[in-house]
Amino acid sequence: MAKNDKQEMIIDAALEVFRDKGYANARMADIARRAGVSYGLVYHYFGSKEVLFDLIVETWWSDLYSMMEREKASTAQFREKLVNIIQFFLDTYVKRPNLMSIFVSEVCRSSVYHTKEGLSKFLKFFSLCEEIMVEGQEKGFLNREISPHHLTYIFYGAIETFISVMVLGREPLTRKRQERATSAILQVFIDGAKAQAK
Amino acid sequence: MAKNDKQEMIIDAALEVFRDKGYANARMADIARRAGVSYGLVYHYFGSKEVLFDLIVETWWSDLYSMMEREKASTAQFREKLVNIIQFFLDTYVKRPNLMSIFVSEVCRSSVYHTKEGLSKFLKFFSLCEEIMVEGQEKGFLNREISPHHLTYIFYGAIETFISVMVLGREPLTRKRQERATSAILQVFIDGAKAQAK
Amino acid sequence: MAKNDKQEMIIDAALEVFRDKGYANARMADIARRAGVSYGLVYHYFGSKEVLFDLIVETWWSDLYSMMEREKASTAQFREKLVNIIQFFLDTYVKRPNLMSIFVSEVCRSSVYHTKEGLSKFLKFFSLCEEIMVEGQEKGFLNREISPHHLTYIFYGAIETFISVMVLGREPLTRKRQERATSAILQVFIDGAKAQAK
Amino acid sequence: MAKNDKQEMIIDAALEVFRDKGYANARMADIARRAGVSYGLVYHYFGSKEVLFDLIVETWWSDLYSMMEREKASTAQFREKLVNIIQFFLDTYVKRPNLMSIFVSEVCRSSVYHTKEGLSKFLKFFSLCEEIMVEGQEKGFLNREISPHHLTYIFYGAIETFISVMVLGREPLTRKRQERATSAILQVFIDGAKAQAK
DNA sequence: GATGAATGAGAGTTCATTCAT
DNA sequence: TATGAATGAACTCTCATTCAT
Numbered sequence: 001m002a003k004n005d006k007q008e009m010i011i012d013a014a015l016e017v018f019r020d021k022g023y024a025n026a027r028m029a030d031i032a033r034r035a036g037v038s039y040g041l042v043y044h045y046f047g048s049k050e051v052l053f054d055l056i057v058e059t060w061w062s063d064l065y066s067m068m069e070r071e072k073a074s075t076a077q078f079r080e081k082l083v084n085i086i087q088f089f090l091d092t093y094v095k096r097p098n099l100m101s102i103f104v105s106e107v108c109r110s111s112v113y114h115t116k117e118g119l120s121k122f123l124k125f126f127s128l129c130e131e132i133m134v135e136g137q138e139k140g141f142l143n144r145e146i147s148p149h150h151l152t153y154i155f156y157g158a159i160e161t162f163i164s165v166m167v168l169g170r171e172p173l174t175r176k177r178q179e180r181a182t183s184a185i186l187q188v189f190i191d192g193a194k195a196q197a198k
Numbered sequence: 199m200a201k202n203d204k205q206e207m208i209i210d211a212a213l214e215v216f217r218d219k220g221y222a223n224a225r226m227a228d229i230a231r232r233a234g235v236s237y238g239l240v241y242h243y244f245g246s247k248e249v250l251f252d253l254i255v256e257t258w259w260s261d262l263y264s265m266m267e268r269e270k271a272s273t274a275q276f277r278e279k280l281v282n283i284i285q286f287f288l289d290t291y292v293k294r295p296n297l298m299s300i301f302v303s304e305v306c307r308s309s310v311y312h313t314k315e316g317l318s319k320f321l322k323f324f325s326l327c328e329e330i331m332v333e334g335q336e337k338g339f340l341n342r343e344i345s346p347h348h349l350t351y352i353f354y355g356a357i358e359t360f361i362s363v364m365v366l367g368r369e370p371l372t373r374k375r376q377e378r379a380t381s382a383i384l385q386v387f388i389d390g391a392k393a394q395a396k
Numbered sequence: 397m398a399k400n401d402k403q404e405m406i407i408d409a410a411l412e413v414f415r416d417k418g419y420a421n422a423r424m425a426d427i428a429r430r431a432g433v434s435y436g437l438v439y440h441y442f443g444s445k446e447v448l449f450d451l452i453v454e455t456w457w458s459d460l461y462s463m464m465e466r467e468k469a470s471t472a473q474f475r476e477k478l479v480n481i482i483q484f485f486l487d488t489y490v491k492r493p494n495l496m497s498i499f500v501s502e503v504c505r506s507s508v509y510h511t512k513e514g515l516s517k518f519l520k521f522f523s524l525c526e527e528i529m530v531e532g533q534e535k536g537f538l539n540r541e542i543s544p545h546h547l548t549y550i551f552y553g554a555i556e557t558f559i560s561v562m563v564l565g566r567e568p569l570t571r572k573r574q575e576r577a578t579s580a581i582l583q584v585f586i587d588g589a590k591a592q593a594k
Numbered sequence: 595m596a597k598n599d600k601q602e603m604i605i606d607a608a609l610e611v612f613r614d615k616g617y618a619n620a621r622m623a624d625i626a627r628r629a630g631v632s633y634g635l636v637y638h639y640f641g642s643k644e645v646l647f648d649l650i651v652e653t654w655w656s657d658l659y660s661m662m663e664r665e666k667a668s669t670a671q672f673r674e675k676l677v678n679i680i681q682f683f684l685d686t687y688v689k690r691p692n693l694m695s696i697f698v699s700e701v702c703r704s705s706v707y708h709t710k711e712g713l714s715k716f717l718k719f720f721s722l723c724e725e726i727m728v729e730g731q732e733k734g735f736l737n738r739e740i741s742p743h744h745l746t747y748i749f750y751g752a753i754e755t756f757i758s759v760m761v762l763g764r765e766p767l768t769r770k771r772q773e774r775a776t777s778a779i780l781q782v783f784i785d786g787a788k789a790q791a792k
Numbered sequence: 793g794a795t796g797a798a799t800g801a802g803a804g805t806t807c808a809t810t811c812a813t
Numbered sequence: 814t815a816t817g818a819a820t821g822a823a824c825t826c827t828c829a830t831t832c833a834t
Contacts (some may be wrong), residue, residue: 044299418705539787553754
């Protein structure tokens with residue numbers, strides 16, 4: 001108990017510090033101080049700054065892949081799958097805002113992160129997303145003439161930009177805003193933004 | 199001549215080093231070495247790492263704003279304006295790949311960058327983009343029921359994700375791919391990704 | 397123990413290095429080397445060169461003020477108070493020669509020191525000294541027609557010049573010399589230097 | 595003409611910069627900028643920072659020695675000689691305040707200065723002063739029982755402290771204050787500060 | 793005479809990490 | 814488990830000085 005307590009306090013502190021300062025400017029001493037432990041203990045449990053960071057980021061990827069695999073295997077309607085993907089991001093923003101911030105600010109575009117094995121993490125996600133898009137095409141929901149790559153970029157780009165704007169502005173996300181965002185993304189992605197014919 | 203030569207060599211070297219290592223891990227000595235000058239000279243001309251970085255990023259924002267203002271004021275068809283915005287990003291990727299990389303990796307999501315006045319730079323861009331979306335709604339091209347904020351996020355998110363994937367994968371961009379990407383974004387944004395009725 | 401040992405070793409080393417090279421030319425690496433520790437440890441304990449220097453100088457001011465307050469409050473004869481003030485400086489020269497050197501060379505006239513809050517430190521000392529001079533006037537020992545400012549400058553100037561000459565010449569101060577200096581200062585200050593009438 | 599103009603502008607600028615920042619923190623670029631010339635020209639004329647500083651300080655010593663030699667050789671009354679010495683310092687403070695500031699802040703106590711041949715400069719001055727004190731004793735003005743060393747320290751210490759207080763406080767010196775300071779120093783030095791018998 | 797581009801030794805400081813206790 | 818003293822590589826930045834023009 002006590003052991004897990006301290007470990008979790010360190011991880012929580014790390015989430016805050018990485019969010020506030022970014023990986024490069026986060027100091028182990030900051031993390032230890034915010035967790036209320038000595039920095040020796042951070043090393044005792046986590047070995048290095050990089051390991052601690054990777055551990056945190058790994059929980060994100062792991063959750064993301066789980067969700068994507070689940071949707072891929074699911075028998076739900078295609079539209080429902082898209083909704084679930086959008087909701088996953090928005091829910092994570094609500095429930096684990098620090099993790100979401102770190103993903104946006106330190107992972108999804110960071111050259112530093114990508115010098116490591118980071119690119120492959122993304123490619124795996126994109127690949128899962130593409131499979132779902134292919135399924136949408138095969139089931140007759142999506143236009144077969146548009147490449148699944150492109151579909152993925154547009155769909156994911158919309159979500160990521162939404163999330164990023166909220167992260168950067170530290171905006172709260174109410175249930176109502178969440179629904180409106182979801183439906184806006186879906187509507188444009190499926191039906192386009194053009195003016196409705198009467 | 200000689201003077202501008204050296205200054206430009208330093209800026210070019212900085213573009214490469216910032217692209218490769220990111221702001222935090224870029225060393226002034228790297229930049230100087232790659233430019234073939236002493237690091238004293240980098241300070242002679244640019245004062246500090248931060249100033250040098252800001253100078254580079256400023257050229258990006260300045261070009262971006264110019265383009266957006268031009269499109270806003272233009273009398274071209276709405277669809278044409280969207281095409282021009284997309285082309286601006288793709289052209290910059292082709293002509294100034296290092297600048298584009300830095301924007302993607304160090305600016306558009308960097309927590310470090312956003313602790314400074316960075317957020318306002320984005321808001322200004324989004325605001326210009328929204329004005330164009332509003333124009334599209336007023337001219338009857340775009341659905342008035344979707345908020346201009348949302349339209350902006352979706353449109354820009356698609357572009358940014360395209361660019362990011364190319365940057366991270368260091369992919370070349372042929373004219374043909376450029377055209378296909380443009381039309382994919384436009385088609386989905388305007389008409390949606392749903393399967394075409396026969 | 398060990399902790400205080402190292403801290404004191406660093407302070408002692410700093411006293412030597414600041415004395416030998418002055419603040420501006422003292423290198424933190426010198427201090428660390430002379431203390432037999434890494435320079436990281438100097439920063440661990442003292443944060444910066446300036447903090448370390450200020451800490452040292454503060455001990456001087458603090459001791460000086462304590463002595464002056466003590467004399468002010470004392471019920472001793474006025475002449476005795478002057479003797480005690482002179483003795484304080486001479487004793488400090490004997491017991492803490494490095495501190496005295498630093499005061500003479502780096503504080504009492506240093507433009508660098510005075511750009512900080514240094515001037516006020518002096519004014520406080522002068523002010524305490526003046527109060528004692530006023531007391532001397534009120535008790536009928538000192539000539540009321542001479543301004544307490546002037547009395548202070550002359551009295552203190554004599555002491556400081558004695559000390560400075562010893563510091564600059566690295567002269568030893570025997571008990572006997574100490575007594576002769578004290579009585580010379582007192583005699584001239586009180587009775588003047590003019591030839592004695594027979 | 596033009597040549598001397600620039601040289602003098604550089605020296606004047608150096609006086610200001612050395613006064614404001616002290617030798618260690620004065621930058622050649624500051625001096626050049628304040629003189630309105632390139633820093634290459636400062637080197638062209640003066641060779642190095644140290645040479646420039648020494649040149650300035652040398653004018654002080656040279657003027658001081660001239661005055662002291664003049665007084666030594668003079669047939670004036672002893673008291674008059676003391677007055678002239680005091681006046682020399684006060685006049686220099688009025689006419690060349692920057693030079694006086696530099697002497698007080700950077701020369702008279704600076705350990706940096708004294709690592710060079712600085713101490714001998716002082717000893718020469720003290721030696722001249724002592725000769726005058728000896729003359730005072732021999733002519734029956736000064737008490738023969740007080741060592742000429744001590745007489746020198748007390749007399750000079752009074753002057754230096756007066757000057758220092760004005761320098762540090764950047765106080766103006768009116769003719770009236772000048773007279774009062776002179777007579778206070780003289781009175782105490784000759785007759786002492788003790789209360790006058792009625 | 794005059795400029796300022798160019799150099800690079802050198803200094804302060806940071807901070808991840810180790811390890812004795 | 815837990816601490817924080819201790820280390821030193823690494824980095825940014827300064828600035829006196831040189832020298833081609």
